[in-house]
Amino acid sequence: MTDMLDVAMGNVGEAPETSRSDWQSDQEVRWCPGCGDYSVLTAIQLLLPELGARRENTVFISGIGCAARFPYYMDTYGVHTIHGRSPAFATGLAMARPDLDIWVIGGDGDMLSIGGNHLIHALRRNINLNILLLNNQIYGLTKGQYSPTSEIGKVTKSSPIGATPRPFNPVSVALGAEASFVARTHDMDRRHMQEVFRQAYLHDGAAFVEVYQNCNVFNDGAFGAITKKVAREDMLIDLRHGEPIRFGGENEKGVARRDGGVEIVNVADVGEDAVLVHDEARQDPSTAFSLSRLAEGPHTPTPIGVFRACQRDEYGRTVADQIAEVTASRGKGNLSALLRSQPTWEV
Amino acid sequence: MTDTVAPPDALSVDKVIVRFAGDSGDGMQLTGDRFTSASALFGNDLATLPEYPSEIRAPAGTLAGVSAFQVQISDHDIMTPGDAPDVLVAMNPAALKSDLYMLVPGGTLIVNADAFEERNLAKAGYEDNPLEGSELDAYRLVTAPMTSLTKEVCKNLGVKPRDAERSKNFFALGLVSWMYSRPSEPTMEWIDAKFAGRDLIIAANKAAYAAGHAFGETAELGHQRVVVPAAPQEPGTYTNINGNTALAWGLVAAGELSGLPVFLGSYPITPATDILHELSKHKSFGVTAFQAEDEIAAAGSALGAAYGGYLGVTTTSGPGVALKSETISLAVSLELPLVIVDIQRGGPSTGLPTKTEAADLLMAMYGRHGEAPLPVVAASTPSDCFNVAIEAARIALTHHTPVILLSDGYLANGSEPWRLPEVDSLAPIPVEFATEFNHTNADGEPAFWPFLRDENLVRPLAPPGTPDLMHRIGGIEKQDGSGNVSYDPQNHAHMVAVRAERMALIEVPDVEVVGHPEAEVLVVGWGSTWGAITGGVRRLVNAGHKVAQVHLTHLNPFPKNLGEVLARHDKILVPEMNMGHLARMLRADYLVDARPIGKVTGQPFTAGEIEQVALGALDD
Structure with missing residues (x-):
């Protein structure tokens, strides 16, 4: 690496200890009071000191939307880019600077509509990014239009008699792109968020996390049926690696295989041995995909937690390895020799 | 045999x-x-x-x-x-x-x-x-x-x-x-x-x-x-070079001269793809050549790498520039260095992908939302693509701005003998990253203000990883100095003026008038028309006609002496492979009667065509 970046890339050894306030910028947070984004911000600002992260090596990249204001509130490096393009910007940064911890924050419109292409390719390439998709199933910043995750029939200003297109399931999209780390959490449970974010941070490669996030102004209560405290036991299926997938107040319900997919069962009906044991490290994403299809929307029992966490080559490193190998075998490039690499003649 | x-x-x-x-x-x-x-x-x-x-x-x-x-x-x-x-x-x-x-x-x-x-x-x-x-x-x-x-x-x-x-x-x-x-x-x-x-x-x-x-x-x-006997040539080592190879080598050279690794974000498009091919070969120079998922990601990734401290480059043709324009405007707003290479071809739309045209000049100048000025440079011959690539990088890295480099299909694929420069004779591109605080807050605390400018209105760059200088930048209008989000009307007016003033502060060499010393007709060109204009004007000058030429490498900002040179000549002809882009710019900036001479057949001008129009102008 070039000397020019010696200072920027010179941070090695143990990071100094930090506290939550070290991660808070001096900018006033300007989300609507009651917005779910606040709890995500708090979760991150509490988690990063715990993880021993370095502030100067942490970068938040966002696109456009309410969630995309995130970088301004972190006392780290940050860039608020343009609508949909944060994964593309972050891809270049991550390839250039493997020493950085890069978080990409955006909403459902930003990442699944205008920026859908960049998201799936960042996941396909397995770029070393922590991607948080704050899904509120609505366009908030433009004041309430249906989004690519809004349910069929959603009445908004741009769909006065109901939206008709089928919504994306973000976890299914990510698994379809063969993301190496895919998880879901929600803004009503900080501990769950932090645990999922921790695993995303520790994952090598692209880590995708869908966060169910309430927009209390334009889509209030979109996830209430599954995230409010009284509903959680019966409506949230918490995936834990290596454990049978069970839920319900008495753990009486579970998930079992059926017809090549999975279904929700009463454990008493099928027997404990029939309950699927969650294996997040499975290379074949088919079972994880089936789990993501268990719920059509946030109204029936819905899996949360880590769907998939497996190892495969991180793209930036494979590119850097090729550069290193070629440089080792041919020696460092010589400009004068390059200019003479085609046939030459002397006058 | x-x-x-x-x-x-x-x-x-x-x-x-x-x-x-x-x-x-x-x-x-x-x-x-x-x-x-x-x-x-x-x-x-x-x-x-x-x-x-x-x-x-x-x-x-x-x-x-x-x-x-x-x-x-x-x-x-x-x-x-x-x-x-x-x-x-x-x-x-x-x-x-x-x-x-x-x-x-x-x-x-x-x-x-x-x-x-x-x-x-x-x-x-x-x-x-x-x-x-x-x-x-x-x-x-x-x-x-x-x-x-x-x-x-x-x-x-x-x-x-x-x-x-x-x-x-x-x-x-x-x-x-x-x-x-x-x-x-x-x-x-x-x-x-x-x-x-x-x-x-x-x-x-x-x-x-x-x-x-x-x-x-x-x-x-x-x-x-x-x-056909050998031509007398200046002593030196020669190679036969096409424009795209020269341009790719110029980018490699710019990386060496600036001490920054090169990051190319690109998406295949005729006639620019060969630059991606060429740079993909030069890993031993630390060049990262990234084939992105689309034109927008190609520009976005290059800008991301530039933010990380690399020399960020994206290469494309006209349709790709259109797709990248939002990202280019972001680079204008962030004041980050970025080189955008446009190998022009016949348009609009898919147009004539394999034929040449130079009808992207006005897009390069004005094809963005908002007031988003940026420097524009153009290569005039295949080997000149090497020099102009270095020049584009020099402007980008010293003024922290996106720069558009215009070449075209004719230069890209055409070749000529090139006397190789001595590598030691190439001027280094000085780059300095911020490593220290540059401001003291009201409470006495030291701070880093990302938009606190120097005398050339250039802001400091602190790539992520630089200890203590954590800061946020974005496409939202920012307060000059602190860089904090600002919707203040006066600040926005000030920032628009600063972004324009930044262009005027870029140093550009004067144009040189070549031809008859008392020329009546001045042929003004840019880009690949140099060969045909020079050939045509030379024939006329040799025959004693009062004709001269100037050729522009820098289209924004224009050379400082250009207005005075134009004013000295009665008749100004502007041959371009478009319907009069530069002619409009000259008319707008200098209030002169610049006559557009357009050719849009997908083929370059010939020297004979230039000779004829210049002769015609002498007669009227």
Whole structure:
């Protein structure tokens, strides 16, 4: 690496200890009071000191939307880019600077509509990014239009008699792109968020996390049926690696295989041995995909937690390895020799 | 096969223009390229014009599938691939039909007689075989049964007839090389290297070349052999270079000169793709060549890498610039360095992807939302692409701004001899990253203000990872100085003014007027028209006409003396491969009667065309 970046890339050894306030910028947070984004911000600002992260090596990249204001509130490096393009910007940064911890924050419109292409390719390439998709199933910043995750029939200003297109399931999209780390959490449970974010941070490669996030102004209560405290036991299926997938107040319900997919069962009906044991490290994403299809929307029992966490080559490193190998075998490039690499003649 | 390059009985001429034309599958680009390389090594000055259809394999034998390569070789300094070919090689009826009109009267016409059979004639729209009628009587016709003779010589080598047929372009090359006394060794060496390990192909190509050469020697062609002596050139080491290779090498050089690793984000698009190919080879220079998922990601990733402290570059053509424009505006707002290379082609939309045009200048200048000025530079010859790539990077890295570099299909694929610069003579590009606080807050705490500017209104860059200098930037309007989000009306007006002022502070060398010292007519050009303008103006000046030229590398900002130079001349002509982009800019900026001379046929100007319009202007 070039000397020019010696200072920027010179941070090695143990990071100094930090506290939550070290991660808070001096900018006033300007989300609507009651917005779910606040709890995500708090979760991150509490988690990063715990993880021993370095502030100067942490970068938040966002696109456009309410969630995309995130970088301004972190006392780290940050860039608020343009609508949909944060994964593309972050891809270049991550390839250039493997020493950085890069978080990409955006909403459902930003990442699944205008920026859908960049998201799936960042996941396909397995770029070393922590991607948080704050899904509120609505366009908030433009004041309430249906989004690519809004349910069929959603009445908004741009769909006065109901939206008709089928919504994306973000976890299914990510698994379809063969993301190496895919998880879901929600803004009503900080501990769950932090645990999922921790695993995303520790994952090598692209880590995708869908966060169910309430927009209390334009889509209030979109996830209430599954995230409010009284509903959680019966409506949230918490995936834990290596454990049978069970839920319900008495753990009486579970998930079992059926017809090549999975279904929700009463454990008493099928027997404990029939309950699927969650294996997040499975290379074949088919079972994880089936789990993501268990719920059509946030109204029936819905899996949360880590769907998939497996190892495969991180793209930036494979590119850097090729550069290193070629440089080792041919020696460092010589400009004068390059200019003479085609046939030459002397006058 | 003998290799008497300049036989004593050869007629010496000062230049010759040869055009190879055939079906897309006939290997005409390769044939032209080989003829060019041999001529370059022989010491001629030269200029080339490859022309090929956008279809990879249009239906064989049709007019749509004709691919051609024109080269001018000379014993003196030339600027263009020539106005009209002296020699046309037509490998099939379609090539004859589409390109014959270009050939000078009395010119040499070499045809592959085997291809003139019923089906091919019909596909080209000939009712009768033109080789049998009188319509070609105005030319010196050489008919050679190239396909059958090539098959014949390959038979003994054990090459299958189908494979042998594919070597017929080497027959044509051998024949033309004999007629124009070109050395054979460079081509033989090239065949050995190119097809290493495929002995049958090597043998077939060499045999076909030799057969063509022998055909010239033994057939009673009734043609004088011709030689074009070497051109006097400045002492030095030369190579034959095309614009895209020169541009790619310029970017590598800019990385070395600035001490920054190069990150290329690119998406394949004609005629820019070869830059991606070339930079993908140069990993040992630390170049990261990233083939992105689309044009937008290509620009976005390059900007992300630039933020990380790399020299960020994205290469494309006009449609790609349109897609990248939002990202380019972000770079304007973030004040990050980024080099955007636009290899222009005929538009709008898909237009003429393989033909040249220079109609993106106004897009480069103004094709963004909001007030988003940026520097624009343009290359004038294939080898100049090297210099201009370094210049674009220099401006980007010293003024922290996106820069658009304009080249075009003609420069990209055309080639010329290039006297290689001494690497030590290339000026370093000074780059400095911030490492310390630059401000003290009201409470006495030291701070880093990302938009606290220097005397050139350039802001400091602190790549992520720099201890203590954590800061946020974004596309939202920011307070000058602190960089914090600001919706203050006066601040926005101030920032718009600052972004404009930043352009004016970029140092640009003055333009030089070349030609008659008391010129009435000034021909103002930019980009690849340099060769045709220089050729045309030189002819007129040599004939005593009061004509001169200036040629612009910097289109934003303009050179400081340009207004004064324009004011000194009565008549200002602006030849451009568009409908008058620069002419409009000159009119707007300097209130002069700049007359647009447009050409939008997908082909470059010829020197003769420039000569004619300048003569016409002298008369009115």
